[in-house]
Amino acid sequence: MRILIVEDERNVTSYLQASLEAEGFAVDIAEDGDTGLELALTNAYDAITLDIMLPGTNGYRVCEEIRKADIETPILMLTAKDGEYDEADALDIGADDFLRKPFSLVVLIARLRALLRRGAGRAKASLSVGDLELDPSTKCAVRSGQRIELTPREFALLEYLMYNAGTVLTKAQILDHVWSPGFLGDENVVEVYIGYVRKKIDAPFDRKLISTVRGVGYRIGEA
Ligand code: CA
Numbered sequence: 001m002r003i004l005i006v007e008d009e010r011n012v013t014s015y016l017q018a019s020l021e022a023e024g025f026a027v028d029i030a031e032d033g034d035t036g037l038e039l040a041l042t043n044a045y046d047a048i049t050l051d052i053m054l055p056g057t058n059g060y061r062v063c064e065e066i067r068k069a070d071i072e073t074p075i076l077m078l079t080a081k082d083g084e085y086d087e088a089d090a091l092d093i094g095a096d097d098f099l100r101k102p103f104s105l106v107v108l109i110a111r112l113r114a115l116l117r118r119g120a121g122r123a124k125a126s127l128s129v130g131d132l133e134l135d136p137s138t139k140c141a142v143r144s145g146q147r148i149e150l151t152p153r154e155f156a157l158l159e160y161l162m163y164n165a166g167t168v169l170t171k172a173q174i175l176d177h178v179w180s181p182g183f184l185g186d187e188n189v190v191e192v193y194i195g196y197v198r199k200k201i202d203a204p205f206d207r208k209l210i211s212t213v214r215g216v217g218y219r220i221g222e223a
Contacts, residue, residue, distance in 0.1 A: 006036030024156030033057030074115035
């Protein structure tokens with residue numbers, strides 16, 4: 001899942017980036033409002049965390065502009081108590097949730113995952129396709145009652161496929177949402193990782209869940 005962080009405090013961004021990447025998210029950073037808005041309008045993010053006090057365009061304006069452009073990506077506003085705006089304003093202008101600074105990382109990640117689920121129209125914390133279940137809080141997959149260990153990248157790939165179950169995803173989309181923007185390799189890494197994930201969640205079972213759609217990409221579950 002690809003997240004945009006719009007935040008001007010370096011110590012907050014570097015901490016957030018490292019922690020979210022460790023959770024398997026691909027992370028883009030914008031350090032001012034205008035860059036944040038431009039990135040939000042030109043990339044497909046799964047969620048955005050947006051600070052309010054930013055150099056250039058402030059977070060409220062950025063949020064308004066994103067919604068004016070009909071982009072429905074879930075937005076979590078990071079608010080500080082000394083702001084000139086009220087936190088309720090954040091919801092009025094189209095944010096999905098807000099979190100007051102200083103926040104706990106555990107709470108931030110839980111809120112982000114809740115927004116991602118809501119964005120995908122799901123209420124349950126775990127994702128499932130057929131007899132395969134993935135629990136983002138434990139990073140564990142279970143199929144037919146068997147626990148399957150995954151590396152962080154395998155988890156991130158499977159999570160992205162499962163959020164989009166039934167939809168064919170291209171290698172470029174997968175690369176965008178599972179690998180961070182600094183990744184310098186080519187798209188073939190996607191094929192390699194699809195192979196690793198298949199070996200774990202499909203090879204030992206009769207029914208295969210991941211299909212290759214020739215010339216297009218990959219899909220988990222029925223179309
Ligand atoms: Ca700020």
